[in-house]
Amino acid sequence: MPFSKLGLSPKALEGVRASGYTDPTPIQLRAIPIVMSGQDLIGSAQTGTGKTAAFALPMISRLAQHGALRGLVLEPTRELAAQVETAFRDYARFTNLRTVVLYGGTGYGRQDQALRQGVDVIVATPGRLLDQMQRGLVRLHQIGILVLDEADRMLDMGFLPDVRRIVERCPRARQTMLFSATIPPEIEQLCKWAMRDPETVEIGQRRSPAETVTHALYPVATDQKQELLEELLRRTDYDQVLIFCRTKHGADRVARKLHHEGHAVAVLHSNRTQHERELALNGFRNGRYEVMVATDIAARGLDVEQISHVINFDVPHHPEDYVHRIGRTGRAQSVGDAFTIMTAEDLQEVAAIERFISQKIPRVKLEGFAYKYTRLVEEHPPPIFGGGRSRGRRSFGYGRRGRR
Numbered sequence: 001m002p003f004s005k006l007g008l009s010p011k012a013l014e015g016v017r018a019s020g021y022t023d024p025t026p027i028q029l030r031a032i033p034i035v036m037s038g039q040d041l042i043g044s045a046q047t048g049t050g051k052t053a054a055f056a057l058p059m060i061s062r063l064a065q066h067g068a069l070r071g072l073v074l075e076p077t078r079e080l081a082a083q084v085e086t087a088f089r090d091y092a093r094f095t096n097l098r099t100v101v102l103y104g105g106t107g108y109g110r111q112d113q114a115l116r117q118g119v120d121v122i123v124a125t126p127g128r129l130l131d132q133m134q135r136g137l138v139r140l141h142q143i144g145i146l147v148l149d150e151a152d153r154m155l156d157m158g159f160l161p162d163v164r165r166i167v168e169r170c171p172r173a174r175q176t177m178l179f180s181a182t183i184p185p186e187i188e189q190l191c192k193w194a195m196r197d198p199e200t201v202e203i204g205q206r207r208s209p210a211e212t213v214t215h216a217l218y219p220v221a222t223d224q225k226q227e228l229l230e231e232l233l234r235r236t237d238y239d240q241v242l243i244f245c246r247t248k249h250g251a252d253r254v255a256r257k258l259h260h261e262g263h264a265v266a267v268l269h270s271n272r273t274q275h276e277r278e279l280a281l282n283g284f285r286n287g288r289y290e291v292m293v294a295t296d297i298a299a300r301g302l303d304v305e306q307i308s309h310v311i312n313f314d315v316p317h318h319p320e321d322y323v324h325r326i327g328r329t330g331r332a333q334s335v336g337d338a339f340t341i342m343t344a345e346d347l348q349e350v351a352a353i354e355r356f357i358s359q360k361i362p363r364v365k366l367e368g369f370a371y372k373y374t375r376l377v378e379e380h381p382p383p384i385f386g387g388g389r390s391r392g393r394r395s396f397g398y399g400r401r402g403r404r
């Protein structure tokens with residue numbers, strides 16, 4: 001079914017066309033008619049499924065034109081808020097709707113100015129929104145459409161009390177949408193409290209990682225992790241690669257060494273100032289950096305189109321984080337690879353991930369790499385150069401480096 005049959009306004013459809021989308025993704029197909037009808041919606045869909053457009057396009061259609069503040073989208077992180085607001089503005093470019101993004105860690109100047117001029121939609125992190133409410137610049141009494149995006153991550157980050165305070169300030173007669181990759185009991189409760197007779201749209205299995213991603217595990221001794229990472233980068237034909245570390249210090253260390261090796265590297269974690277984070281993200285988006293090293297929270301929900309590879313320098317502690325991390329690649333049905341470097345200490349966590357995604361991840365040995373320790377590799381006879389290949393290219397072109 002084409003976008004034009006989903007009940008969207010002509011202006012929203014123009015926005016879709018200008019974004020270059022030809023067909024709706026499954027969540028858009030199912031969610032848009034529900035949102036257009038005014039019903040509440042629980043969307044449980046993995047990242048990269050096109051969920052932003054699934055709520056933004058019907059919002060734009062229903063709000064139609066500039067008036068009062070009527071739409072509110074809550075996001076767990078500043079990066080996500082900025083990204084969703086950019087997408088929103090893009091889809092709304094043929095309307096006169098005004099949007100603003102509010103997040104902390106940055107000055108009030110531009111945000112205040114936009115709020116004073118009048119906006120129709122706010123995309124915000126909970127803290128700064130409450131702050132602006134206290135300062136008297138935001139009143140939620142006319143909010144007709146409320147979106148709680150990445151609700152499970154807002155829960156993880158301890159934002160639920162703030163979210164509740166915000167919801168309480170919105171009118172009862174409103175439409176509420178909630179998106180979450182997983183629905184733990186706390187989120188279920190929030191749904192019962194904040195929503196009225198919601199329709200649930202579940203795309204794919206909640207736990208499954210993006211199906212278009214090719215996974216591989218690279219067992220190695222702890223003191224050879226960096227060496228193996230560098231070798232992987234050397235042999236991989238990537239466009240842009242996102243590397244995950246468990247800690248901020250770890251991310252800094254890995255980035256420093258890669259920089260030393262001559263890679264154009266950006267770092268994204270919460271110890272960086274907002275300005276540094278923006279520079280890193282913009283630089284990565286526009287291709288100035290081909291490698292970005294990040295921690296989980298910083299990279300949550302990041303949408304960078306060309307990410308061809310995700311490399312887990314550290315195995316994530318929580319299996320959900322594995323799914324979220326690799327959701328960065330293989331976005332909206334394109335193809336990507338996800339490599340995970342593992343050591344003997346990670347065996348239990350790897351087993352938990354494999355249980356969580358109901359899938360065995362192949363162990364891969366890098367041929368020609370001077371392994372100090374091979375028991376892990378040998379115990380699970382690996383395919384040499386495992387996995388299928390994306391976009392008709394080879395994963396491991398010997399001697400080829402980085403970008404073509």
Ligand code: AMP
Pocket residue numbers: 020021022023024025028047048049050051052053303305331332
């Ligand atoms: P999201 O899950 O909202 O973060 O979207 C993931 C990516 O899919 C973004 O880069 C969108 O621009 C892209 N996208 C969303 N909807 C479509 C569509 N119908 N066709 C192609 N790409 C899309």
